[in-house]
Amino acid sequence: MFTLLKRFSASVRMNDREPVVRFENVGMRYGQGPEILRDIRFDLEPGSFHFLTGLSGAGKSTLLKLIYLAHRPSRGLIRLFGRDVATMSKDELPNLRRRIGVVFQNFRLLDHLSAIDNVALPLRIAGTRKSKIREQVVELLHWVGLEHQLNARPPVLSGGEQQRVAVARAVINRPSLLIADEPTGSIDDRIAMRIMHLFEELNKVGTTVVIATHNEPLVERFGHPRLHLADGALEVISEVAQRRLA
Ligand SMILES: Nc1ncnc2c1ncn2[C@@H]1O[C@H](COP(=O)(O)OP(=O)(O)O)[C@@H](O)[C@H]1O
Numbered sequence: 001m002f003t004l005l006k007r008f009s010a011s012v013r014m015n016d017r018e019p020v021v022r023f024e025n026v027g028m029r030y031g032q033g034p035e036i037l038r039d040i041r042f043d044l045e046p047g048s049f050h051f052l053t054g055l056s057g058a059g060k061s062t063l064l065k066l067i068y069l070a071h072r073p074s075r076g077l078i079r080l081f082g083r084d085v086a087t088m089s090k091d092e093l094p095n096l097r098r099r100i101g102v103v104f105q106n107f108r109l110l111d112h113l114s115a116i117d118n119v120a121l122p123l124r125i126a127g128t129r130k131s132k133i134r135e136q137v138v139e140l141l142h143w144v145g146l147e148h149q150l151n152a153r154p155p156v157l158s159g160g161e162q163q164r165v166a167v168a169r170a171v172i173n174r175p176s177l178l179i180a181d182e183p184t185g186s187i188d189d190r191i192a193m194r195i196m197h198l199f200e201e202l203n204k205v206g207t208t209v210v211i212a213t214h215n216e217p218l219v220e221r222f223g224h225p226r227l228h229l230a231d232g233a234l235e236v237i238s239e240v241a242q243r244r245l246a
Pocket residue numbers: 030033036054055056057058059060061062063
């Protein structure tokens with residue numbers, strides 16, 4: 001893990017003082033449906049770590065999709081790495097997306113590729129030398145406890161194993177911003193803790209992290225500030241307020 005982190009810290013860029021993510025008066029509806037998110041405003045400062053909580057259907061995945069540019073808001077302003085996403089040209093988007101690691105709620109692995117090749121994909125796209133890719137990928141897959149499944153394809157992996165491949169793929173490229181949508185939903189507590197520690201280590205070397213979860217014990221145990229969604233509105237609950245609640 002040490003060499004892995006050394007590599008991480010070498011390349012996480014803390015380029016400016018702007019929030020990594022800024023939402024101002026953001027609203028979101030699907031088609032003509034009701035507004036799922038209303039007047040959302042928050043900042044994610046560089047190097048911060050937040051949980052995103054709320055009941056099922058509260059809009060957690062929708063909010064994360066807005067952050068990783070899978071959806072456009074119906075109204076309001078979203079800034080990513082200091083840039084207004086609405087005025088960004090199509091050519092700029094891939095560059096921005098490459099700085100964001102995403103663990104999708106439904107994993108989105110490529111079924112015809114092995115675990116190793118799924119995790120290697122972001123490195124291949126980024127042009128990392130072939131000789132370096134395997135070593136990094138194998139080390140990370142060991143860390144998430146998948147050393148026995150390196151060559152297995154997603155369809156033969158359990159849900160929890162697929163989830164860990166998805167986590168490894170999201171972090172292998174040392175993203176500036178890591179977004180995880182219920183990343184511990186299908187795994188047992190011991191591995192969940194391991195993955196949380198991986199996120200914490202990444203955060204310590206500069207990655208901004210936001211994790212959607214409804215795993216309350218996890219939220220309480222790690223005690224990071226929380227963005228809480230209810231009735232379309234977002235409340236920011238600081239660490240101190242959270243300790244008072246607990
Ligand atoms: N693509 C979509 N089209 C229409 N409605 C959607 C779509 N995705 C999500 N929703 C609705 O938006 C609401 C919030 O969903 P979601 O963001 O997935 O919540 P959560 O992740 O907190 O469970 C739900 O009522 C859901 O049915």
